[in-house]
Amino acid sequence: MIRNIPDSPAEQSSATRRLSMTEALRDALRVAMRADPSVFLLGEDLGVPGGFGGGFTVTLGLSEEFGHERVMDTPISEIAIVGAAIGAAMMGMRPVAEMQYGDFVFCAMDQVVNQAAKMHYMSNGQVKVPLVLRLPVGASGRGAQHGQCTEAYFLHTPGLKVVCPSTPYDAKGLLLAAIRDDNPVVFLEHKLLYGAKGGRKEKTSLDPMGEVPAGDYEVPLGTVAVRRPGSHLTILANMLMTHRTLTAAERLAAEGIEAEVIDVRSLVPLDLETIRASVARTGRVLIVEEDNLSGGWGAEVAARLGETSFDDLDAPITRVAAPDTPLPCAAALESVYVPSVERITDTARRLVQE
Amino acid sequence: MSPDRPLTPQQLLDVYRRMVLIRRYEDHLYLLFLKGQVPGTLHQCQGQEAVAVGVCAVLRADDVIFSTHRPVGHLLAKGASLKGVSAEIWGKAAAGGKGGQMHLAAVEVGAMPSNAIVGANVPIAVGAALAFKLRREDRVAVSFFGDGAANIGALHEGINLAAVKDAPVVFVCENNLYAASTHIAQSLRVTDIADRAAAYGIPGQVVDGMDVLAVHQSALEAVERARSGGGPTLLEYKTYRFKGHSRGDAGNYRSKEEFERWRQRDPVDLFRRRLLDEYQQSERDLEAIERACQADIEEAVAFTVASPEPLAAECFRHVFAD
Numbered sequence: 001m002i003r004n005i006p007d008s009p010a011e012q013s014s015a016t017r018r019l020s021m022t023e024a025l026r027d028a029l030r031v032a033m034r035a036d037p038s039v040f041l042l043g044e045d046l047g048v049p050g051g052f053g054g055g056f057t058v059t060l061g062l063s064e065e066f067g068h069e070r071v072m073d074t075p076i077s078e079i080a081i082v083g084a085a086i087g088a089a090m091m092g093m094r095p096v097a098e099m100q101y102g103d104f105v106f107c108a109m110d111q112v113v114n115q116a117a118k119m120h121y122m123s124n125g126q127v128k129v130p131l132v133l134r135l136p137v138g139a140s141g142r143g144a145q146h147g148q149c150t151e152a153y154f155l156h157t158p159g160l161k162v163v164c165p166s167t168p169y170d171a172k173g174l175l176l177a178a179i180r181d182d183n184p185v186v187f188l189e190h191k192l193l194y195g196a197k198g199g200r201k202e203k204t205s206l207d208p209m210g211e212v213p214a215g216d217y218e219v220p221l222g223t224v225a226v227r228r229p230g231s232h233l234t235i236l237a238n239m240l241m242t243h244r245t246l247t248a249a250e251r252l253a254a255e256g257i258e259a260e261v262i263d264v265r266s267l268v269p270l271d272l273e274t275i276r277a278s279v280a281r282t283g284r285v286l287i288v289e290e291d292n293l294s295g296g297w298g299a300e301v302a303a304r305l306g307e308t309s310f311d312d313l314d315a316p317i318t319r320v321a322a323p324d325t326p327l328p329c330a331a332a333l334e335s336v337y338v339p340s341v342e343r344i345t346d347t348a349r350r351l352v353q354e
Numbered sequence: 355m356s357p358d359r360p361l362t363p364q365q366l367l368d369v370y371r372r373m374v375l376i377r378r379y380e381d382h383l384y385l386l387f388l389k390g391q392v393p394g395t396l397h398q399c400q401g402q403e404a405v406a407v408g409v410c411a412v413l414r415a416d417d418v419i420f421s422t423h424r425p426v427g428h429l430l431a432k433g434a435s436l437k438g439v440s441a442e443i444w445g446k447a448a449a450g451g452k453g454g455q456m457h458l459a460a461v462e463v464g465a466m467p468s469n470a471i472v473g474a475n476v477p478i479a480v481g482a483a484l485a486f487k488l489r490r491e492d493r494v495a496v497s498f499f500g501d502g503a504a505n506i507g508a509l510h511e512g513i514n515l516a517a518v519k520d521a522p523v524v525f526v527c528e529n530n531l532y533a534a535s536t537h538i539a540q541s542l543r544v545t546d547i548a549d550r551a552a553a554y555g556i557p558g559q560v561v562d563g564m565d566v567l568a569v570h571q572s573a574l575e576a577v578e579r580a581r582s583g584g585g586p587t588l589l590e591y592k593t594y595r596f597k598g599h600s601r602g603d604a605g606n607y608r609s610k611e612e613f614e615r616w617r618q619r620d621p622v623d624l625f626r627r628r629l630l631d632e633y634q635q636s637e638r639d640l641e642a643i644e645r646a647c648q649a650d651i652e653e654a655v656a657f658t659v660a661s662p663e664p665l666a667a668e669c670f671r672h673v674f675a676d
Contacts, residue, residue: 040488069488075518080477080511087481087495090466091418093488095481110508114471115478123459123467124450125672158673182675 020195043098173219408569502533563591
């Protein structure tokens, strides 16, 4: 299952290293904090000596370099974490706030939706809220309150940007771009993509290692990445689903079906033009997502394509998503909930045969 | 060092001028509201002027305040312009038209966007204070909230975070006894919200919120404590709002006796009498201040009412910062 996805643009930097997603994210934070004193981190268990560096070791070692003020450990107070990030951002800082698990952001939804997202608008542009909210998401054997993919909630909220990397290269480049963006950015990180190394590795984790430039670079928000060219159908996916879709695409290729796989690494802004161009060539669209079917990000993308690409379509826009149930815990059920390579492959095959 | 610094005669008159400005502005607004000439909603602060003015009088221009759905007093006390406040309330092009009466902001004088979610500004003010602390600036943030915010989670999380980080922030509770129509006794088993300070390990103080000089003195101590690295303080001011919670609320849940009792302690009248009796100010000077405030208000409101509405394109501006 280990897969290395070629990144675009090409890994051009002379000094690159093979990093996991966790290492790439940590690298981004280090680069940003060294370059700009206004960048600081806050969240639970981020920099405790002898601790574990946040929920998934992303901030491990950073308090040693930057101190405990800039790697700020907080009580278990999600409202205060997000609220304090907003207040600091309004004063010109660039906070990066972590929710230990993405599901915990629901504790702080007022601060995200009513405050961070609306402050620039309501104040007629008098204040900016340049913050990043890091959310570890994705099913990983912990059940319904530690694994939901939450992107759709934020997609529905004007004023928030939403990004969701699937490779180490993108993780670093998108995080640097998110930190430097003048808006609140919800930054989703899939737990099964962090990497298979370290004390808190996930049992079922993929280990997408990738070449990551040592220096400073950004992957622009609002871009998608074509991970695999193909002519028979377009498959849109993000995070873990990108990887499963690429595996499915290989199986399909063995049957003579060539899928174009687009990694929707940024949901807001959404590069609909690139997606439309692909659909115009293939005439078929499959959307693969780990969030719940109803009102998921795929529903929005499908609606947009229905409005603008109807004449290009040779078959109904089709979705493979988590069902409309809470995330179950048992492995036997979780594998029913999270779209599998088999489900993606079968659905794609049927779609092409229609 | 005792922070007890008596106000100069000029400062006393400036405090009075600001209290009068707020009272007269709110009364003028109410009059126009009754005539159906004010759009949107209205949450007025008549009766609570001493808290806004007493606290803001000790702040520097680069200190910041975070206000509530009842923001006019705080904004004018911090130095916001009458025209700016009016443009936001009337939804005029000059203000953009996207905020409204509950979302007043005058960032240039340190009045951050006021907040219509009860208690939500508490952790935000803490974050502003943490920014000052991280940058080694000796600035202070103030969070205003009412007694109704005492039982919302954001307040608890925010004050506690400020306490453990020694954030330079002052928490100002305007306890006007009613959260909308609900009396505080129905929501709290303690008499004083300031008692909660002990639970956070920070100083707390109950102060007469109708006495602007008592407000000023207590705020001076709290702000200097925050500015000098001593961490946050929870100040509770006992006060009363003379109007209803919002437009159309006649306040029938309050007894006439209670209302009259508090009316006797009108903070503007109390301070006016002290200026005459204790500080030897002249009736003529006070009347001049009152006339000037009234004229400024009428001029600013007339200007605003006649000013242009926002263009349709304004709806789509400022969703994202460029």
